[in-house]
Each structure stands twice: as structure tokens, then as C-alpha cells.
Amino acid sequence: MLLQLQNISKTYQDGSSSVQAVDGVSMQLDAGEFVAVQGPSGCGKSTLLLTAGGLLKPTSGTVTIDGQDPYSMTADERANFRARTIGFVFQQFHLVPYLSVYENILAPGMAVKTKANPERAQQLIERFGLTDRQHHVPAKLSSGERQRVAMARSLLNEPELILADEPTGNLDHENAEILLQFLAEFASEGGGVLLVTHDDRAVSHAQKAIHILDGKLTSPATAMNPV
Numbered sequence: 001m002l003l004q005l006q007n008i009s010k011t012y013q014d015g016s017s018s019v020q021a022v023d024g025v026s027m028q029l030d031a032g033e034f035v036a037v038q039g040p041s042g043c044g045k046s047t048l049l050l051t052a053g054g055l056l057k058p059t060s061g062t063v064t065i066d067g068q069d070p071y072s073m074t075a076d077e078r079a080n081f082r083a084r085t086i087g088f089v090f091q092q093f094h095l096v097p098y099l100s101v102y103e104n105i106l107a108p109g110m111a112v113k114t115k116a117n118p119e120r121a122q123q124l125i126e127r128f129g130l131t132d133r134q135h136h137v138p139a140k141l142s143s144g145e146r147q148r149v150a151m152a153r154s155l156l157n158e159p160e161l162i163l164a165d166e167p168t169g170n171l172d173h174e175n176a177e178i179l180l181q182f183l184a185e186f187a188s189e190g191g192g193v194l195l196v197t198h199d200d201r202a203v204s205h206a207q208k209a210i211h212i213l214d215g216k217l218t219s220p221a222t223a224m225n226p227v
């Protein structure tokens with residue numbers, strides 16, 4: 001099993017008020033699976049994805065990625081583990097504005113020195129049709145091109161898992177299809193994909209869809225192999 005969430009809850013504490021964004025979520029994801037978690041705005045999708053990705057410690061519950069608990073590591077170990085294991089794709093792309101396409105794609109290699117790999121970056125540039133754009137900064141690219149850069153970047157370190165948060169949110173139909181097909185292909189080659197979204201179109205490319213409402217999964221138990 002690639003990813004296991006056991007009874008994850010996350011409460012944001014803001015002075016005297018608190019928001020329970022995720023409430024007792026358990027699920028698992030195997031290699032080769034593409035799972036979509038769908039729900040309305042504010043229901044806890046991003047919070048769930050961040051906790052699953054080792055970016056946000058849950059208030060309670062256990063995250064296991066590839067047999068390891070990222071939150072039992074030091075911050076440095078966790079950053080290195082994330083860089084080796086997980087590719088992230090976000091709605092807002094999160095590209096570094098002053099780096100070129102090529103440098104953005106190569107950047108995760110800096111975090112994992114043994115894997116910094118200019119040839120792989122170049123292969124990804126070709127695969128995602130960015131050859132003519134590789135020396136441009138993100139501001140000079142279209143949205144679809146920016147998300148293709150983000151996809152290429154997510155693959156640089158050959159991750160086992162891709163976590164995608166509303167990745168089609170800023171894309172037109174054609175570019176959304178390209179992105180979703182890429183995610184499906186990644187899973188068919190043995191990777192795991194966890195996508196959170198409110199977009200039905202995005203869900204239609206996944207092998208399994210589960211719903212989240214008010215921080216709780218609401219799908220039938222069989223949909224997600226809950227533990």
C-alpha cells in the first residue's frame with residue numbers, strides 16, 4: 001500500500017475559535033490507483049491533501065506513505081522524503097516566477113542531490129511539449145503551459161505518488177483533458193494518484209471517486225477500502 005490515512009482529523013485553532021476541517025478520515029491508496037475525492041468548497045479537501053502529503057500535521061490520526069510516517073521524521077528528513085516520494089500539482093501552479101521553465105522543472109532535483117538530473121528535465125520538457133518555451137519565465141506562458149511545467153516538475157524525481165489539488169481549476173477544456181490523461185497514465189504505469197476537486201470532469205478520469213462533506217468521507221465503504 002502506498003498511502004494510508006488512519007482516522008485523520010485536523011482542527012485549525014484561531015485564537016478562541018476553532019474549525020474542524022477534517023474529521024476522522026480513513027482511506028488507503030495502492031500503487032496503480034487513481035482516486036478522486038470530491039466535495040464542495042470548504043469541506044476540507046485541501047486540508048486532507050496537505051496532511052496526506054506530509055505538509056500539514058494532523059491534529060490526530062496517522063499518515064503512512066510507503067510504510068513510513070512523515071510526521072515522525074525531522075523537518076529536514078520529511079522534506080527530503082517528500083521530494084523523493086511525492087509530486088504535487090496545485091490549482092495555482094506554484095511555479096517560481098524568476099526561474100525559467102527549465103529551472104522550475106529541475107528545482108526539485110536540488111532538494112534531492114543524488115537525483116538532480118538535467119537530462120531527465122530535458123526529457124520532460126520534450127514530453128510535455130515545452131521545448132520552445134523552456135527559457136521563458138512562467139509569466140510569459142499560458143495557463144495550460146504553466147500547468148504542464150508543474151506536471152513535468154512533479155515527475156522530476158520519479159515520485160511514487162502524485163497529489164493534485166484542483167489541478168484543472170485554471171485550465172480550459174483541452175488543457176484539463178491533457179492534465180487528466182497524464183494523471184491516468186501515471187497511475188496506469190504503477191504510480192498512485194490522489195486528486196481532490198469539485199470538478200465532475202476531473203472525477204470521471206479516476207478509477208474511484210469518493211465524496212467528502214464537512215470533513216467526513218461519505219461514500220459507501222466499498223468505494224475506498226476504508227481501513
Ligand SMILES: Nc1ncnc2c1ncn2[C@@H]1O[C@H](COP(=O)(O)OP(=O)(O)OP(=O)(O)O)[C@@H](O)[C@H]1O
Nearest residue numbers: 012014019021040041042043044045046047048198
Ligand atoms: N489555515 C487555516 N486556518 C483556519 N481555518 C482554515 C485554514 N485553512 C482552511 N481553514 C478552514 O478549514 C475548512 C476547510 O478548508 P479547505 O481549504 O481544506 O477546504 P477545501 O475543500 O479545499 O475548499 P476549496 O474547494 O474552496 O478549496 C474551511 O472552513 C476553511 O475556512
Ligand SMILES: [Mg+2]
Nearest residue numbers: 045046047165
Ligand atoms: Mg481547497
